Amino acid sequence: MLDGVEVAKHSSRKSCWIVVNSKVYDVTSFVPEHPGGSTILLKQAGADASTEYAKYHSPEVVNDLPPGSCLGDLDPSTTTALNTPKGLDRGEVQDATAQSDDGQVPHVTLCVRASDFEAAAKATLPNKSWIYASSSANSGQSLQGNLDDWSRVTFRPRVLRNVETVEVGTRILGNSSPLPFYCSPMGSMGSIHADGEIEMTKAIVQTGMHGLMSTASTKTTEQIMETYLAEQERRGSNASASKLMFQLYIPTDRQRAVELIRRVKKAGFHSLWITVDTPVLGKRTADRYQQAQEAFDVGLAEEDVEPAAEKEVETEGGAAPKVSPKIGGRPPPGQLSARTTWEDLAWIRREWDRPIVLKGVQCAEDAKLAVEYGVQGILLSNHGGRQMHTAPSALMTLLEIRAYAPEALGKLEVFVDGGLRDGADVLKALCLGAKAVGVGRPFLYALAAYGGKGVERCVDVLSEELTTAMRLLGITSLDQVRPEMVNAQRLLNEMWRPEQASRILRVFQFLSPVISLGLFSSRLSKIARLSQRISKSNGAVEGILAAAVAYTLAVMLLTFLLKHGGPKPLRWLLMLMDLLFMGAFIAVAYLTRPHGGSSGLCHNTNRYEAALIPKGQNCSLPWGTFILAIVSTLLHFLTALFHEVKDRKHSRDAHNNYGNGYQTGNGDERERNQTRNGDERERYQTGNGDDRERYQSGNGVDRENLLDTLGAWTEITGEALTAALSFYQSFDEVVYQACRSILVLENNVFLI
Incomplete structure (x- = not known):
């Protein structure tokens, strides 16, 4: 004992x-x-x-x-x-509860959620630095949308699965990564921590995650890469899987841009992430207040303050990038190019033969263009809510791409960022088709309060939350994620959808002649049975209605099957046919007009019809044909007009590099660019058969859902038409039997 x-x-x-x-x-x-x-x-x-x-x-x-x-x-x-x-x-x-000298910052171990680092950073940073780190565009709705949309997607866990061992590794642009999230680019880290980029780089290497460094860094590209290499060398045989990637702001001077790209390439950065959502800087409201207050405090109105002159700052290790385009809420002159277009990717590719990712894609049309121009990836981002007022969150854009550009998920690596505060939410983005998620402010806040150790702690927090979520969801590796593992219905309800006016018009165009044909055929069938003859005017109306049904059915199917309405010659042909049928329905309205039309109301074709069909019944039955002929005339006119307006808008959008998503541009140059990059793209894309199968499976689910929806719509429409025609046939049969009974009583003979 x-x-x-x-x-x-x-x-x-x-x-x-x-x-x-x-x-x-x-x-x-x-x-x-x-x-x-x-x-x-x-x-x-x-x-x-x-x-x-x-x-x-x-x-x-x-x-x-x-x-x-x-x-x-x-x-x-x-x-x-x-x-x-x-x-x-x-x-x-x-040791466990150590605080800063002012007693406001808790020990790093007391930060158990990513959001905990925010309060610690606010207590540490000077007000100006805090405003820079936390500010957003305009009234802050884009930033708030980023934060809120993660909670609007929920999990659908499976149970009784063996989840003892979980693997969270993935591949990013052809390189292995132990984590499916990376460090997003953040400029001016020197205002957050004295050795901002250096400390962040050390933490990136220590944790093994990939890191994206900003053009607006306060350390040079060479200093950052030297730190990275030194940390890798210090680890010896236990080298980190992390890779450094570079985020590029394209300046107005192309030669400056070329020189910067060459420096980045020489330094050894793995990939180039081109920021495409900053032709100008968004309105950073808090920065504007700060700038105005500073000007007021020294007795100057804001408009009296001249923009800071653009100048190079020579530092140890080479020339530092230009002044940050973010501090103060306005960029220095020449820092951001508002003239950059898709064609600029050609000269960038000539300077850069490694993976290219477009940072800031916010709609399905641009995702299609990214595929067309042969880049390796896109980052769905609204710049942390710091650019466009009420811009869509990355999750919303991801759902839009799944619905309207699903091919992009199989041909590009799709990344998302913005508003993530929980490691479990990373899993939601992966289930919806994203390759990895960028994390920005939580790492920046951790750096501000605790330095590199804080960043490492934040990575541990997110990683643990991710691992726990995988187990609770019922999966053990990221190649098992599927769209059906999450419920994104609340976001889907608010997701943008393309213009449906042309399809709705076509549906009504189809229904109008179908009902007219049903009504008129019912009348003609009776006439044919009783009189054994049909007048030319009745035959003409019947033929026009039958042709209209066939035409509108064919066009309606084409509208659903062809993207963007099909090629332009086909759209012109359909517009011509709509005009012709507009004239045809005018003729139908003329022939079936009341009191005068040869096939119209109260007009008896011959004495047999006059004897067999009472005048009151003969006057009431054809009303639908006359009215619907007028309606069909209007519908065909609107459709023809819609095609003309749409074609004009399409031409204008193509000139402005947006719209349906495909520029005319310089076809030869683009073709050469794509040919040159074909092998490159194949080498740098995932290459992971399981991943591609996962993406295709996810896309297949979407296509199957679309087909199911169309099938259900067709079935419902068919049932409605069947019910309508059955009603009219029953009504017509009742009238016919009534007429026959009256004649039998009067003439005491059976006609049939």
């Missing part, structure tokens, strides 16, 4: 013994692994933990401790010699 005096001596991290149900356990090796945290065990060190243990565990759980933990029974006569359960000693308390 063990003496209580001896047990009480083992009351520290170095040697921790506890008593549970009269047995002594050495839990020293288990302290750092305790699910509830090491503090719980250390409070019970050298003491009887039976009471506290019983609050949370069943008696047999203690048997799961590492082998050899049980040291034996406690001598019951020495129980009073045990320690009283208590807190840590003074030194360890200080």
Whole structure:
């Protein structure tokens, strides 16, 4: 038996013994692994933990401790010699709850969610730096949308799965990554931490995640890459899987842009992420207030302040990038080009033979263009809510691409960023087809409050949340994610959808002649049975209606099947046909007009019809044909007009590089560019058959859902038409039988 005096001596991290149900356990090796945290065990060190243990565990759980933990029974006569359960000693308390000099910043270990670093950063940073890090465009709705939309997608967990071992690794632009999230680019880190980019780079290497460095960094590209290489060398054979990527702002001077790209390439950055959502800087409202206040404080109105002159700052290791385009809410002259177009990718590709990603794509049309121009990836982003007022969140754009440009998910690596504050949310984006998720502000806040160690802590928090979410969702690796694992219906309800006017017009065009044909055919069938003849005017109306039904059915199917209405010659042909049918329906309206039309109301074709069909009935039955002829005339006119307006808009949009998504541009140059990049694209795209199969499976689900929807719509429409025609046929048969009964009574003969 063990003496209580001896047990009480083992009351520290170095040697921790506890008593549970009269047995002594050495839990020293288990302290750092305790699910509830090491503090719980250390409070019970050298003491009887039976009471506290019983609050949370069943008696047999203690048997799961590492082998050899049980040291034996406690001598019951020495129980009073045990320690009283208590807190840590003074030194360890200080270690666990250390604060900054002003007493406002909690110890880094007390940050247990990514959002916890924000308060710590706010307490640490000067006001101007805090405004820069946290500000957003206009009234902040884009930023708020980023934060909110993650919670509007929910999981659909599966249970009773073996999830003991989980693998969170993936591949990003052809390189392995231990994590499906990366560090987003953030400029002016020197305003956040004295060694901002240096500390961030060290943390990137330590955690193994990939990192994206900004054009607006306060350290040079060479300094950043030297830090990266030094950290890798320090790790020796345990090299990190992390890769450094570069985010490019294209300046107005192309030669400056070329020189910067060449420097980045020489430094050894892995890929180039071109920011495409900053032709101008968005209105950073808080920055504007700050700038105005500073001007006011020194007695100057804001309009009297001249923009800072653009100048190179020579520092150790080479020339630093230009002044950040973000501090103060306005960019220095020449920093951002408002003339950059899709054609500029050609000269960029001549300078850069590594992967290219377009950062800032916010609609399906531009995703299609990205595929067309042969880049390797796109980043769905609204610049952290700092550019366009009420811009869509990355998740919203991802859903739009799934619906209207699903081919992009199989041909590009699609990344998302903006508003992520929980590692579990990374899984939502992956289920919807994203390759990885960028994390920005949480890492920036962690850097501000705690330096590189804070960033590492934040990565650990997100990674743990991701791993837990995978287990609870019922998967063990990222190649198992599927769209059906999440419910994005709330976002889908608000997602942009293309113009449906032409399809709706076609549906009504189809229904109008179908009903007219049903009504008129019912009348003609009776006339044919009774008189054995049909007038030329009746035959003409019947033929026009039948042709209109066939034409509108064919065009309606083409409208659903062809993208963007089909090629222009076909659209012109359809417009001509609409005009012709407009004339044809004018003729139908003329022939079926009341009191005068040869096939119209109250007009009896011959004496047999006059004898067999009472005048009141003959006047009431054809009304539908006349009215619907007028309606059909109007519908065909609107459709023809719609084609003309749409073609004009299409031409204008193509000139402005947007619209349906395909520029005319320089076809030869683009073809040469694509040919030259074909092997490049194949080499740098995922190359992972499982990933491509996953994407295709996801897209297949969407296509199947679309086909199911169209099938259901067709079935419902068919049932409605069948019911309508059945009603009219039943009504017509009742009228016919009534007419026949009247004639039988009057003439005492059966006609049929």
